[in-house]
Amino acid sequence: MKSVITTVVTAADAAGRFPSSSDLESVQGSIQRAGARLEAAEKLAANIDNVAKEGYDACIKKYSYLNDAGQANSTDTFKSKCQRDIAHYLRLINYCLVVGGTGPLDEWGIAGQREVYRALNLPTAPYVAALKFIRDRGCAPRDMSAQALLEYNALVDYVINSLS
Amino acid sequence: MLDKFSRAVVSADSKTACIGGAELADLKGFIAEGNKRLDAVNSVASNASCAVSDAIAGMICENTGLIQAGGNCYPNRRMAACLRDGEIVLRYVTYALLAGDASVLEDRCLNGLKETYAALGVPLQSTARAVGIMKAIAVAHINQTNTEAMAGARYTKNDQPQGDCSALTAEAASYFDRVVSALS
Numbered sequence: 001m002k003s004v005i006t007t008v009v010t011a012a013d014a015a016g017r018f019p020s021s022s023d024l025e026s027v028q029g030s031i032q033r034a035g036a037r038l039e040a041a042e043k044l045a046a047n048i049d050n051v052a053k054e055g056y057d058a059c060i061k062k063y064s065y066l067n068d069a070g071q072a073n074s075t076d077t078f079k080s081k082c083q084r085d086i087a088h089y090l091r092l093i094n095y096c097l098v099v100g101g102t103g104p105l106d107e108w109g110i111a112g113q114r115e116v117y118r119a120l121n122l123p124t125a126p127y128v129a130a131l132k133f134i135r136d137r138g139c140a141p142r143d144m145s146a147q148a149l150l151e152y153n154a155l156v157d158y159v160i161n162s163l164s
Numbered sequence: 165m166l167d168k169f170s171r172a173v174v175s176a177d178s179k180t181a182c183i184g185g186a187e188l189a190d191l192k193g194f195i196a197e198g199n200k201r202l203d204a205v206n207s208v209a210s211n212a213s214c215a216v217s218d219a220i221a222g223m224i225c226e227n228t229g230l231i232q233a234g235g236n237c238y239p240n241r242r243m244a245a246c247l248r249d250g251e252i253v254l255r256y257v258t259y260a261l262l263a264g265d266a267s268v269l270e271d272r273c274l275n276g277l278k279e280t281y282a283a284l285g286v287p288l289q290s291t292a293r294a295v296g297i298m299k300a301i302a303v304a305h306i307n308q309t310n311t312e313a314m315a316g317a318r319y320t321k322n323d324q325p326q327g328d329c330s331a332l333t334a335e336a337a338s339y340f341d342r343v344v345s346a347l348s
Contacts, residue, residue: 001165001166001170001173001174002170003167003169003170005167005168005169005262005263005264006165006166006167006170006263006268008262009165009167009259009262009263009268010165012259013255013259013268013272016255017255018209018212018255018258019205019206019209019258019259019262020209021206023262024202024205024206024262027198027202027262028198028199028202031195031198031199034191034195035192035195038188038191038192038195041183041184041188042184042188044182045182045183045184045185045188046184048182091180091181091182094182094183094184095173095176095177095183098169098172098173098183098188098191099169099170099173100169103170104173104177108177
């Protein structure tokens, strides 16, 4: 899994040298920024179900046809799966906040995403609507500090871009 | 290869759980102690060649048969290979210490090392002894407990403002112990 430290170690190992002062400098840089990321991860983890529920409600409100018979949100099973998918993306965002890179989202969320949604005949627009609501709903300093919100929103944007 | 952060992610993903609470507190500790860790890596890396040559020399002093005809350090060629291997082990230990996780050491250095040495006829007990000396040297440098009496003419002191490094020392020692147990 890619993160700042593993990237530095891989480069040093390829050159066969001990960690140099510039290697240590770049790890230090990521450590300085990590405080805000971990704060965002903590706040998100504490509220993940509520955040997912709000995003889900907003997208179903916008795309109410999904409740019609035969559509993606028509039964209780479908409803819970839709909400679980939103929570799944939020969990991957939580992981990305912890490692300080998009590795978890890339490897476990985005790779194969298009193929899966096409195979299951799911529309991606409602996911975008839910994530966009979640993105706009975040507020500093009510939810988390401004810097933490910035890191969090950047990752939500990353998911939105992957879906649109 | 994993570091402290990606290790937390992989273990959380296996439970499909968010990272919060205790794991985050642990990672915050890693961040808060980050400078100490970088100082520790720096002090080991800066004294690497000294540590390696001392460890190999110490190993040979305790078992002089190694440099007599038929010993495993006998021609210079094999002595040089021995010094090179000592440096490689120490290098992977510093990587593990920097990452806060042993996976880089395990995957890239220890995996298959015992079998390789057995096939090449390298005495595992002597190797383990050299690693043990490197452990003592690294611990002394991280903890700033190296003394002139221990190091003699090669004594160097790194003056870093640190504080309590016992946790880092124990972590570094555990990586050396992993090397020793992988060889036994």
